[in-house]
Amino acid sequence: MKKRKSVRNYKRGVKIEDEKLLKILDSARMSPSSCNTQPWHIVLVRDEKIKEELSKCALKGTRINKWMVDADLIVVLCGKPHPILHRGAKLLDRDCHKLDVAIAGEHMVLTATELGIGSCWIGWFSEKKVRKLLNIPSNVTVVSMITFGYPEEEDLLEERDFSLLRRKIEEFVSINYYNNKGVKF
Numbered sequence: 506m507k508k509r510k511s512v513r514n515y516k517r518g519v520k521i522e523d524e525k526l527l528k529i530l531d532s533a534r535m536s537p538s539s540c541n542t543q544p545w546h547i548v549l550v551r552d553e554k555i556k557e558e559l560s561k562c563a564l565k566g567t568r569i570n571k572w573m574v575d576a577d578l579i580v581v582l583c584g585k586p587h588p589i590l591h592r593g594a595k596l597l598d599r600d601c602h603k604l605d606v607a608i609a610g611e612h613m614v615l616t617a618t619e620l621g622i623g624s625c626w627i628g629w630f631s632e633k634k635v636r637k638l639l640n641i642p643s644n645v646t647v648v649s650m651i652t653f654g655y656p657e658e659e660d661l662l663e664e665r666d667f668s669l670l671r672r673k674i675e676e677f678v679s680i681n682y683y684n685n686k687g688v689k690f
């Protein structure tokens with residue numbers, strides 16, 4: 506976790522080895538999910554043209570994610586809600602399927618980090634555009650994308666000091682009631 510960071514500079518043309526990719530995918534497989542529904546579907550994109558099109562799917566026509574093309578792999582994390590469990594839960598405003606898929610995504614990210622492979626979550630995109638580009642059916646959600654690849658020198662995975670990068674624990678933990686302060690460690 507200390508080594509993980511959002512990598513946006515990738516070694517172009519350097520492929521992730523098959524056995525490492527398999528480990529990353531296997532870690533998604535091992536994720537917990539609501540009622541063990543395992544509602545993920547993962548699209549692996551390595552095709553240069555499709556990677557470029559995905560990088561152009563950023564919202565409002567921005568090009569903030571144009572570096573995505575440099576990653577060896579773009580994983581498109583889709584969610585296939587369970588027809589009874591998730592759909593039923595949605596009626597009660599408690600559909601966990603996107604949460605399930607996101608947990609699987611973070612499993613992949615942490616496994617990749619352990620293997621020296623960089624990654625970055627991509628949330629700033631038009632779901633409509635991605636859906637059209639990849640022929641994703643209407644009953645399937647596009648939860649997120651994640652880029653994977655070997656990092657360039659300037660983005661190597663080294664332990665970071667999070668003391669300045671993140672809020673203090675006391676700032677986001679409360680006791681018994683929301684915002685009831687007084688947590689001390």
Ligand SMILES: Cc1cc2nc3c(=O)[nH]c(=O)nc-3n(C[C@H](O)[C@H](O)[C@H](O)COP(=O)(O)O)c2cc1C
Nearest residue numbers: 509510511512513569570625626627628629630649
């Ligand atoms: C759900 C999610 C969506 C994100 N979307 C983008 C994105 O579209 N483009 C991007 O460059 N970074 C994106 N990020 C990366 C965040 O900017 C990054 O995690 C945050 O600034 C903290 O930096 P770190 O990951 O290096 O610790 C996203 C992260 C998450 C978790």
